[in-house]
Structures are given as C-alpha cells and as structure tokens.
Amino acid sequence: MSGSASELARRLGEHAEAVCREYLSNGHRSGNYWMVGDARNTTGRSMHVRLKTSTKGPAGKWVDEATSEFGDLLDVIRESCGLIDFRDIADEARRFLSMPLPPPRLPPQPLGAHRQPAAARGSPDAARRLFGMSQPIVGTLAERYLAGRGILLSTRERALRFHPGCYYRDFVTGETQTLPALIAAVTNLNGQITGLQRTWLDPSGQGKAQLADPRRSLGDLLGNGIWLGHEPGMPVPVMAAGEGFETMASLKVVMPALPVAAATSANHLAGLILPPGCRRLYIAADADAAGRHGIERLSQRAGESGILALVLRPQLGDFNDDLRHLGPAHLAAWLSDQLLPEDARLFLPSE
Incomplete structure (x- = not known):
C-alpha cells in the first residue's frame, strides 16, 4: 500500500467517522457530516467533515464556514495533534490505520566519520x-x-x-x-x-x-514566546504580549524600550509564562474575535498573579495594519490614550 499523502487521505476517508471521533472529539455527527468548531478540535459547529462519499465529494473532506479553510483528514491530524513535519503526520495516520511504519532513513556516512546525532523532527x-x-x-x-x-x-x-x-x-x-x-x-x-x-x-x-x-x-511553544527587548534575568515590570510576531514587532517600533513577546497563537498566548516582577501587562488584540479566548485567559492568569492586565486595541485589523497604513506617529498617538499615563511618558517618544 502506498504511503503517499493522497493514499493516506483516502484510507482515512474510508474511516471518516472513526477519525473524527478520535481527533475531533468535541464535535458530533449530524446526518452525513461531523460538526465541530475547527480542525484543532474546538467546540462549535462551523466546521463540517463529510463522513460518506457523495455527489458533493469524497469522504473526509471538510470546510470551515467561519474561516473558509478546507482540507482533508491529514490536515485534521496535523492541527489536532499539533504536528509540524509531514513524516510525523503520516506516521500518526498509519498508527491510526494500523499500517506499518516506514523504516527510518539514515543518510550515508563515510567510514571513520563521527556525525552528531540527528535532532528529532x-x-x-x-x-x-x-x-x-x-x-x-x-x-x-x-x-x-x-x-x-x-x-x-x-x-x-x-x-x-x-x-x-x-x-x-x-x-x-x-x-x-x-x-x-x-x-x-x-x-x-x-x-x-x-x-x-x-x-x-x-x-x-x-x-x-x-x-x-x-x-x-x-x-516547544507553550509558555514561551518570541521576545523582543527582553534580557534574560533582568526585571520586566511592564511588558506587552500578543499572538503574532508582526503585531508585537509593530508595537516595538513605536515603543522601542518596551519588552514584548509574541506567543504565535491564541492558545499559546493563553499559556504565556510571565516574568517574575511583572506588574503591568498590555495585551495586544486584533480587530477580529479569533484571539478573544487567549486574551481572556491570559488576563485571568495575570490577575491571579497580582498583575494588572490592560488590552490594547488597533484601529484597523491589527497593529501592523495601523503601522503601515496610518504611520508610526499616528499609531503612537492612538496608543497614548490606551496606556497608563506613566507608561505613555516612559515608553512613547516625546513630541
């Protein structure tokens, strides 16, 4: 049996409902579809997985009405398991289908050579x-x-x-x-x-x-982040955090002295580990509601640790949109009304 992506997707489609029950357990069956929030197994109804082949298409294909994303059951395994490399996704699919794993591929090594062991994917x-x-x-x-x-x-x-x-x-x-x-x-x-x-x-x-x-x-992303302006071991009394790197880097452009962290996703933002001694946390929001859970959860965790959490909101879609389309001076002026006065004086450039 071929181990190609298309063949694995077809085999998974033959067991579409079983795949959904395994990897999309927060959903439920409705007619010929499995209904769930998204491919990461979030509770909801916007994503529909076709369970049986019909005139509308093959079993295992899905579409998320909220985001217009679509794919097959390999994508479900990737997202729900948090996998990155295709080989890992294929191995998980084979495990589910009880198919034998391919032998490990070892590169040729000259006689007498001492290679450093390969890092796990x-x-x-x-x-x-x-x-x-x-x-x-x-x-x-x-x-x-x-x-x-x-x-x-x-x-x-x-x-x-x-x-x-x-x-x-x-x-x-x-x-x-x-x-x-x-x-x-x-x-x-x-x-x-x-x-x-x-x-x-x-x-x-x-x-x-x-x-x-x-x-x-x-x-390992959970709890960690893309940090800009943070020196390990140094106190961070005030900082900003958000999902995307470009969002946080845009804030860094207009507030160069403020340490910022990009958590890379809403779920990882919710679990970001805050540095000891942090007293105030500004959380960067996007205009859409996709990251609301991450903001609410991080705000709750900050409050439980005695940290004041404040949300910064852009005028446009995100802070990079503000930076590019409105300019750094306009963005700085917009932020000055959202920062505490002492932080605005400390981190925003003077007129």
Missing part, C-alpha cells in the same frame, strides 16, 4: 540547530521583508535570523522545496531557544512566499 534541538545555521538579518531579504511591513528594529534584537534555503514541505503532496525564510526564535524566560517560527519569503522580495501556509512554528 520538530524538537527544540531541531529548532536550535536551524537557528544556528541561519544568519543575522542585516542586509538580507528578511530585513527587506520587515522594512516593507514598516518594521525597523534595533540590530541588537537577537531573536531574528535569515535562512536563504529553508525546507518547506507541502502537507498535501509531501513534496519539499527550499525557499528563503525569516527565522524567529521562541525562547523561555532564561533565553534558551525552545522553538522557532519560520516565515517563508518570495525570492523576488515581494512579501511572503506564495504558499498555502507560509508561516509555521516548531518546537
């Missing part, structure tokens, strides 16, 4: 190795990409790197290609890299690469 060690193989962003396509988004950061920011040929695997076909990528380190409060986020870039310099998902994360 998606592990913190793999993240550290990829970051170590990357270069500072100064003068690279990554710096150009950020500048095009209005993001001009200090060269002292060590969380950002550039990789000229970062592997990208298509989750549907299993095919790989190499593309330039902005690499952002995810670290714990001690400054140790636990994961990273890759943003693949168009080699022509025209923004992100034309991919279905040009931004992916790997490693």
Whole structure:
C-alpha cells in the first residue's frame, strides 16, 4: 500500500467517522457530516467533515464556514495533534490505520566519520540547530521583508535570523522545496531557544512566499514566546504580549524600550509564562474575535498573579495594519490614550 499523502487521505476517508471521533472529539455527527468548531478540535459547529462519499465529494473532506479553510483528514491530524513535519503526520495516520511504519532513513556516512546525532523532527534541538545555521538579518531579504511591513528594529534584537534555503514541505503532496525564510526564535524566560517560527519569503522580495501556509512554528511553544527587548534575568515590570510576531514587532517600533513577546497563537498566548516582577501587562488584540479566548485567559492568569492586565486595541485589523497604513506617529498617538499615563511618558517618544 502506498504511503503517499493522497493514499493516506483516502484510507482515512474510508474511516471518516472513526477519525473524527478520535481527533475531533468535541464535535458530533449530524446526518452525513461531523460538526465541530475547527480542525484543532474546538467546540462549535462551523466546521463540517463529510463522513460518506457523495455527489458533493469524497469522504473526509471538510470546510470551515467561519474561516473558509478546507482540507482533508491529514490536515485534521496535523492541527489536532499539533504536528509540524509531514513524516510525523503520516506516521500518526498509519498508527491510526494500523499500517506499518516506514523504516527510518539514515543518510550515508563515510567510514571513520563521527556525525552528531540527528535532532528529532520538530524538537527544540531541531529548532536550535536551524537557528544556528541561519544568519543575522542585516542586509538580507528578511530585513527587506520587515522594512516593507514598516518594521525597523534595533540590530541588537537577537531573536531574528535569515535562512536563504529553508525546507518547506507541502502537507498535501509531501513534496519539499527550499525557499528563503525569516527565522524567529521562541525562547523561555532564561533565553534558551525552545522553538522557532519560520516565515517563508518570495525570492523576488515581494512579501511572503506564495504558499498555502507560509508561516509555521516548531518546537516547544507553550509558555514561551518570541521576545523582543527582553534580557534574560533582568526585571520586566511592564511588558506587552500578543499572538503574532508582526503585531508585537509593530508595537516595538513605536515603543522601542518596551519588552514584548509574541506567543504565535491564541492558545499559546493563553499559556504565556510571565516574568517574575511583572506588574503591568498590555495585551495586544486584533480587530477580529479569533484571539478573544487567549486574551481572556491570559488576563485571568495575570490577575491571579497580582498583575494588572490592560488590552490594547488597533484601529484597523491589527497593529501592523495601523503601522503601515496610518504611520508610526499616528499609531503612537492612538496608543497614548490606551496606556497608563506613566507608561505613555516612559515608553512613547516625546513630541
């Protein structure tokens, strides 16, 4: 039996309801569909998984009416299990289908050579190795990409790197290609890299690469973040946190002295570990409601720790939209009305 993505998706589709009961347990059957909130097994009804092949299409295909996302049951396994590499997704699918796993692929090794053991796919060690193989962003396509988004950061920011040929695997076909990528380190409060986020870039310099998902994360993300302006071991009495890197980097542009952390997703924002001594936390919101749970949960946790949590809201879709379309001066003025007066004096540039 072929181990290709299309074949695995077809086999999973033959057992679509069993797959849904295993990986989308917060949903329920309704006629010929499984209803659930999304592919990450959130409670709700906006995502519909077809359970039997019909004139409308094959079993196992799904669509999320809230986001217009669609896919197959391999995508469900990827999202619900939090997997990154296609090989890990395929292995999980084979486990569910009770299919034999493929033998491990070992690269040829010259006689007498001493190779460092390969890092496990998606592990913190793999993240550290990829970051170590990357270069500072100064003068690279990554710096150009950020500048095009209005993001001009200090060269002292060590969380950002550039990789000229970062592997990208298509989750549907299993095919790989190499593309330039902005690499952002995810670290714990001690400054140790636990994961990273890759943003693949168009080699022509025209923004992100034309991919279905040009931004992916790997490693241990929960509790950790992409920190800008934070020195490990130093007190952080006031900080800001949010989901997306570009959102938080945009705030950093207009408040360069404020430590900020990007948690990479709403769920990870809810679990972000706050530094000791933090007294005030500004949480960056987007205009949509997708991250409301993360904001509410982090606000609750902060309050339980005696930290004052305040929400910052953009005028447009997010703070990068504000930065690009309204300009840094307008964004700073908009933020000045949302910060406490003492923080506005400390972190916003004077007129």
